[in-house]
Amino acid sequence: MTISPDDVVYWQWSALSLNATIVNTWLVMALLTLGSWLVTRRLSTGTDISRWQNLLEVLVTGIRDQIRQVSHQEPGRYLPFVGTLFLYIATANLLNIVPGYMAPTGSLSTTTALAVCVFIAVPLYGIVQEGPLVYLMHYVRPSWLMLPFNIIGEFSRTLALAVRLYGNIMSGTVIAAILLGLTPYLFPVVMELLGLLTGMIQAYIFAILAMVYIASATSAHQRTGQAGDMHEPVSEK
């Protein structure tokens, strides 16, 4: 039973090997890039838009709204990073319905790479927004005693991001493989459907958590004025 796409090796030349993780990652990248290139070749600003442009507009608008609600900031500068994380993980997980495809997120190396991206992006956004000194003061915020715990927290949440995504996708693969041996016909299909739902939710959660971490590093000085903003839609009644 192969539980990791790392074990499926397509091509090997001395120390260099192409396993299913790399190939499927390239596949997802090519699909996303080609798809958005094809759609955005002929954009129109009028009322007569193609259905694919409509799809992309819904996606981008939805991601922007989510970022705005989570971070209480303008989504423009976070959209490329967070949106790419979401689209990549969601596409990688949803393509699981294609026979022969193994989600690259079911390999710990892919999820670790994504988590390391978040780990680097958080201080980058924080320093660009607030300057290095103000950002570094975050680590001693309640008091100096909290410095080691803040640093440990920085690492442990990166580990948690990686293992959470990996564990969820890998458990879907393992459960499907085990059930195929026990109850072959109908039940694995149901579990595959559940796996698709889990993959979508995990993509959403990964992106939202990345956004929450970035927002906590960038918005410290604005927080006092926005404590009451969590309940804004009530006044619309």
Place this chain on the structure above:
Amino acid sequence: MENIPLIGMVSIFTAGLTIAIGSVGPALGEGRAIAQALSALAQQPDEAATITRTLFVGLAMIESTAIYCFVVSMILIFANPFWNYVAAGAGG
């Protein structure tokens, strides 16, 4: 070598124990979280978007403890380092 059956026995036993104990806590926690979220939704339907988003993120955080246990038990069964060490030592 009687190490191999011993290691296999302990690994499988520990893997079962890990996932059994490790799923009890998150199950109780998720049940509580969902019950609270449902009552909050019933009281404030206007806040559905915020409550649902927070619920999903919180559920993922709670669930990740169970996922850690699952990963550990999978490692114990399929990629046990001690088993590989002993097997390589016995083979070579």
